[in-house]
Amino acid sequence: MPGKIASAALAIAAIAASGPVYAAERYDFGRPATPQEVKGWDIDVSPDGAGLPPGHGDVQQGEAIFAEKCASCHGAHGEGKPMDRLVGGMGTLRDKKAEKTVGSFWPYAATLFDFVRRAMPLNAPQSLTPDEVYSVSAYLLFLNGIVAQDTTLDADTLAKIKMPNRDGFVSAYPKLGASPKP
Numbered sequence: 001m002p003g004k005i006a007s008a009a010l011a012i013a014a015i016a017a018s019g020p021v022y023a024a025e026r027y028d029f030g031r032p033a034t035p036q037e038v039k040g041w042d043i044d045v046s047p048d049g050a051g052l053p054p055g056h057g058d059v060q061q062g063e064a065i066f067a068e069k070c071a072s073c074h075g076a077h078g079e080g081k082p083m084d085r086l087v088g089g090m091g092t093l094r095d096k097k098a099e100k101t102v103g104s105f106w107p108y109a110a111t112l113f114d115f116v117r118r119a120m121p122l123n124a125p126q127s128l129t130p131d132e133v134y135s136v137s138a139y140l141l142f143l144n145g146i147v148a149q150d151t152t153l154d155a156d157t158l159a160k161i162k163m164p165n166r167d168g169f170v171s172a173y174p175k176l177g178a179s180p181k182p
Contacts, residue, residue: 043126045114049159052110055130056154059147062139065132069121078102078143083122087143093168103144107169109161113137134158 089099
């Protein structure tokens with residue numbers, strides 16, 4: 001046993017003698033990102049629509065894009081299979097088997113845009129143009145009965161949409177002066 005303790009002590013001493021390891025040494029991979037590279041990843045959109053890019057898209061364009069790039073995972077009309085269902089589920093959130101879809105669960109249309117823009121399609125995330133994302137968003141909102149078939153979305157109109165479940169969430173950060181919800 002004393003030999004093992006001595007070996008461990010020698011190993012620790014050798015590591016200590018090699019000098020301190022600082023975070024910059026541990027994580028100094030590659031080169032610093034350029035401001036343009038950082039800007040390319042700074043694409044978040046807030047629930048109130050802040051950060052939505054210029055562009056526009058309508059339901060008809062969205063239907064064509066959805067058929068080409070989304071239907072293989074979400075079904076021809078967002079009914080699901082093999083991936084998540086995107087349409088329907090209205091009035092089921094209090095059920096034991098709630099159907100959490102774009103129309104029944106999502107509280108903000110801008111977060112739909114943000115998610116589609118960042119993560120879809122699954123095989124090529126961030127490959128859709130802003131116009132394509134506005135179009136797919138318009139189509140999904142139409143399928144859920146939230147917008148009319150002749151709707152065209154842009155940063156202004158998308159941010160103004162009130163989703164059916166907008167008031168179904170309680171903020172972890174209540175506004176000053178607001179009474180707490182149970």
